[in-house]
Amino acid sequence: MDLSAINPAVLLASLMVASTPILLAAIGELIVEKSGVLNLGVEGMMITGAICGFAIAVQTGSPALGFVGAAAGGALLSMTFGVLTQFFLSNQVATGLALTLFGLGLSALLGQGYVGIKPPPVGDINLGPLADLPFIGRVLFQHDAMVYFSLLLVAAVWAFLKYTRAGLILRAVGESHDAAHALGYKVVWVRLMAIAFGGACAGLGGAYLSLVRVPQWTEGMTAGAGWIALAIVVFGSWKPWRVLIGAYLFGGVTVLQLNLQAAGLAVPVEYLSMSPYLITILVLVIMSSGRGRAALNAPASLGRSFHASS
Amino acid sequence: MKRRTVLAGGAAAAALGMTRAAWAQQETVKAGFIYVGPKNDGGWSQHHHEAALEMAEHFGDKVELVIQESVPEGADSERAMTQMALGGADIIFTTSFGFMDPTINVAAKFPDVKFEHCTGYKTADNVGVYSARFYEGRAVQGFLAGKMTKTNKIGYIASFPIPEVIRGINSAYIHAKQVNPDVEFAVIWAFTWFDPAKESDAAQALIEQGCDVVLQHTDSTAPQAAAQKAGDVYTFGQAADMAEYAPMPRISSIIDVWAPYYIERVQAVLDGTWESDNTWDGIGAGMVGIGEISSAVPDDIKTEAEALRDSIASGEYHPFTGPLNKQDGSAWLAEGEVADDGTLAGLNFYVEGLKGDIPS
Amino acid sequence: MIRLEKRPQPSRAWSYATPVLAVVITMIAGGILFAFLGKDPFLAIKTIFYDPLLGEFAWYYRGQLLVKAGPLILIAIGLSLGFRAGIWNIGAEGQYIMGAIFGAAVGLAFYPMEARWLIFPLMVIAGALGGFLWAMIPAILKTRFNTNEILVSLLLVYVAEQFLASMALGALRNPEGSGFPGSRNLQQYPAAANTELIAGTGMHWGVVAAFIAVIAAYVLLKRHMLGYQIRLTGESPRAARFAGVRPNLLIIFCMGISGALAGLAGLFEVAGPAGQISIDFNSGYGFTAIIVAFLGRLHPVGILLAGLLLALTYIGGEAAQANLGLPAAAIQAFQGMLLFFLLAVDVLTNYRIRLRRTEAA
Missing domain, CATH: 3.40.50.2300 (Response regulator)
Structure with a gap:
């Protein structure tokens, strides 16, 4: 065993990259859940975003346009969920699962002509002297634009929820749709917008996989990342910065277990592979223990259909 | 409805019960392929699929190709094979290790259909196995x-x-x-x-x-x-x-180069010379x-x-030629000794010098 | 403007008509999808919906329908009880895996003894116990620490998958399997095999168990106090509390029963159709069953029909793949559409559509 081979700066830098897809998807889902909607179809929207982004980036030669297309694709697919749950009042859990099934099939159909192609490369942003700082430079300042975008998005979501009127309305809708409706807010439209935002973010997360982290297109390439994003929203108790911590923690444990293996640590691999999930459960328990739902910060109307009876 | 059921049942009994002493020559062959992943997974299944297409192109009109992709191992694969056999396939290639027992099960029910299982070790009169070194x-x-x-x-x-x-x-x-x-x-x-x-x-x-x-x-x-x-x-x-x-x-x-093998085996079906085999070919035969x-x-x-x-x-030259010791230092192959296929097929230890444990 | 008006009572007529309507819409939309992919839409729809039931090889497919629907129904029945009470067990896939591992382990421990009367029942108990215990983790965390059961049960699926891999490669590996992963084949061990009860029908103990579960759930919900408590909790948790329902006990019960049924499904699958514990033994029954539960409107008889319908799309979809060369992805998308439409038309059961002028609203 040679643990000295693990360079903490490099480890931190790669955990940021590894965490970005789930962070993007999770921050989108946070907004969705804050509006009182539980969309379990994150996986389906991510993979659809992955192929939309990939296809558009390949066709246009521009990764930036690819990301725009991924966001649009994810948002468009999420509207299926939005229309079903908001207008047809279908059960959110079942519709979300159906969305995942549909998204996996649709993406595979769309992607049939894109297997084995290399996408246009996404470069790292040149931050000049910052990148040369010892330790910090390697950890923070040698990444591609999407890593920074995801961090900005977390900040923006945090500010949106905390300081803006629109954020207040969104929270009101999520806490009590009946009260929000009585106050004259358009519950259904607020939720639709939140769902679209969630879809766009999930799409971006998927495209980050297919354009940056892997980069290639293959069926089922998200391999469960969407489910992790869902877990992280709860793990972060619906707070943007905690979601960031959760995503980085999960990405960190994943990267660390591979590094420990590479360093020859004699821990059974199966148990190492379980560790990110077990640690997430453990943290969930610690966070929720001894406190009620209110302390957990869960939107009170989460998962409930809204129908204006008046 | 009743009558149809009875008739179908009769046809089934005929299909299941009929055996031929020797394979006859055939004009055309219906060849089935079962993949564990999507046929464009960029890896294992895609290679089998491309080889299948190459084989079909080689024979032109003489071969009809049926494929099924993303077939889970277990009961689903057994149904996929049965489906192909019922649909009139003459030879079915099952291209994942996990299809081994299902292949044997289905083959027992369709003695007329030839099966080729990739990377397994169980054979039967109408089941051959193939893998690459x-x-x-x-x-x-x-x-x-x-x-x-x-x-x-x-x-x-x-x-x-x-x-x-x-x-x-x-x-x-x-x-x-x-x-x-x-x-x-x-x-x-x-x-x-x-x-x-x-x-x-x-x-x-x-x-x-x-x-x-x-x-x-x-x-x-x-x-x-x-x-x-x-x-x-x-x-x-x-x-x-x-x-x-x-x-x-x-x-x-x-x-992975499967096409020549597929062409050879389908040709054998056409000629009526197909026999159960156990092929493990390497660079020499062109499979690797x-x-x-x-x-x-x-x-x-x-x-x-x-x-x-x-x-x-x-x-x-054989890649596993002695002297070689196992990881724990005990002797495996003496000077000049070559590993036999049986040991290699079930190899479950590291050679001396490798660090770490094989998970089990 | 179109408005929805809540019906005082769900419409009985619509609750029967909506599934048919959804299937018809799906056939049309699916036909368009297939035509778009360059296939004959009528042939494709016929291959998926007609051939497995009444086509040339229906004698084989009808049995397979039961094999495929059995575990789906068995798991969905268990889940539906919890779903009715607002207890969300999303991790049936993990409980299914653990049931299979526990059951298979018991069977393999006796190998090669021949006392079927002893071994098979013990396996059944172990299978149920495996699923039950795995479901108890989220249940107890929920009651003790108020931890979200959706996430814990879901995360435990991934843990169970890793455990499955380690079992297939380690403790349960076939000692005569020349080092390959996977356990002994239970089909070839008569004392432990879950064989077809009547050859060629697909009817095995798991299918029988599914039918029993449907009846038991029906009776429970209709006649039993517990069923009443479940329904009441789902409709109004506060009222349920006043009525003397102990929520923690109900959580333990619902999670336990759904876990045990999922575990049973796993055991019957591993000892029967699948035959062995292998790395990829599970194939998503636990997740599909969630959809089955909702398609069946959480009603036992509905679940029975939904399970059969979904099994039909699987089997017909496979046939369409092999015979028409439709990609597997198209079938997946088709199934997704079916679910969407089924969920969408459900609105007609509970709501009335009213055309109104805007100013009236």
Whole structure:
């Protein structure tokens, strides 16, 4: 065993990259859940975003346009969920699962002509002297634009929820749709917008996989990342910065277990592979223990259909 | 409705019960293929599918191809095979290890249909098995890895701890060590055949810990991309040539070449000469292809590697030739002794010098 | 403007008509999708919906329908009880895996003894116990620490998958399997095999168990106090509390029963159709069953029909793949559409559509 081979700066830098897809998807889902909607179809929207982004980036030669297309694709697919749950009042859990099934099939159909192609490369942003700082430079300042975008998005979501009127309305809708409706807010439209935002973010997360982290297109390439994003929203108790911590923690444990293996640590691999999930459960328990739902910060109307009876 | 049921039942009994002493010559053949993954997974299943298409093209009108992709192992695969057999397939290729018992079960019900199971070990009168000696290709990879590494640390992304993968690690290690006694292997067990994100992370972890050659036994090109980003890291294509990453980081590859075998076996069905077989072919028979050694490799090393490849192909040299000890230091093969196929087929230990444990 | 008006009572007529309507819409939309992919839409729809039931090889497919629907129904029945009470067990896939591992382990421990009367029942108990215990983790965390059961049960699926891989490669690996992963084949061990009860019908103990579960759930919900408590909790948790329902006990019960049934499904699958513990033994029954539960409107008889319908799309979809060359992805998308439409038309059961002028609203 040679643990000295693990360079903490490099480890931190790669955990940021590894965490970005789930962070993007999770921050989108946070907004969705804050509006009182539980969309379990994150996986389906991510993979659809992955192929939309990939296809558009390949066709246009521009990764930036690819990301725009991924966001649009994810948002468009999420509207299926939005229309079903908001207008047809279908059960959110079942519709979300159906969305995942549909998204996996649709993406595979769309992607049939894109297997084995290399996408246009996404470069790292040149931050000049910052990148040369010892330790910090390697950890923070040698990444591609999407890593920074995801961090900005977390900040923006945090500010949106905390300081803006629109954020207040969104929270009101999520806490009590009946009260929000009585106050004259358009519950259904607020939720639709939140769902679209969630879809766009999930799409971006998927495209980050297919354009940056892997980069290639293959069926089922998200391999469960969407489910992790869902877990992280709860793990972060619906707070943007905690979601960031959760995503980085999960990405960190994943990267660390591979590094420990590479360093020859004699821990059974199966148990190492379980560790990110077990640690997430453990943290969930610690966070929720001894406190009620209110302390957990869960939107009170989460998962409930809204129908204006008046 | 009733009558239809009765009639269908009768037809079934006939279909299930009929046996022929010998296969007859046939004008046309319906050939079925069952894949465990999508037919464009970029790896294992895609290679079988491309070979199937090549075979179908070779025979033109004489062959009708039926395929089923993304078939889960277990009960679903048994149904997929039955479906094909009922649909009139003459020969069915089942291309994943997990299809072994289902293939045997279905074959017992359809004695008229020939089955070919890939990578298994159970045969029957109408079930043949075939697999490739990928470890021969691993020897060439190991040789190149040992020659090319500057840090003397070689990373290996392994999938599951099964004999096939363990053979590959051992073979690569033996030949890397032969040309570079200081070489060390770092093995990551990914516990997946295919998970691009995880493969990418695994490659990243290996590279960060100083490995400048990364071998992979998983199917995606994610490790290639990670190596390309890192710059001075060498990799090898797996299953596919992955030529889009040549000349750097991909300096060579192991390619699955199934088409000639498929053509041969379908021809045998046409001729009425098909017999159950147990084929385990390597570089020599052309089932394992060594992809072009790229320009990143100095000419003299390339020449040596090709010589190694050719001596394996001709049967002059066997990658598992003694003296070799097991990891615990106990003797395995004496000087000049060659591993027998039985031991190799079930190989479940590391050779001396490899560190770490095989998960079990 | 179109408005929805909540019906005082769900419409009985619509609750029967909506599934038919959804299937018809799906056939049309699916036909368009298939035509778009260059296939004959009528042939494709016929291959998926008609051939497995009444086509040339229906004698084989009808049995397979039961094999495929059995585990789906068995798991969905268990889940539906919890779903009715607002207890969300999303991790049936993990409980299914653990049931299979526990059951197979017991069977393999006796190998090669021949006391079927002892071994098979013990396996059944172990299978149920495996699923039950795995479901108890989220249940107890929920009651003790108020941890979200959706996430814990879901995360435990991934843990169970890793455990499955380690069992297939380690403790349960077939000692005579020349080092290959996977356990002994239970089909070839008569004392432990879950064989077809009547050859060629697909009817095995798991299918029988599914039918029993349907009846038991029906009786429980209709006649039993517990069923009443479940329904009441789902409709109004506060009222349920006043009525003397102990929520923690109900959580333990619902999670336990759904876990045990999922575990049973796993055991019957591993000892029967699948035959062995292998790395990829599970194939998503636990997740599909969630959809089955909702398609069946959480009603036992509905679940029975939904399970059969979904099984039909699987089997017909496979046939369409093999015979028409439709990609597997198209079938997946087709199934997704079916679910969407089924969920969408459900609105007609609970709501009335009213055309109104805007100013009236």
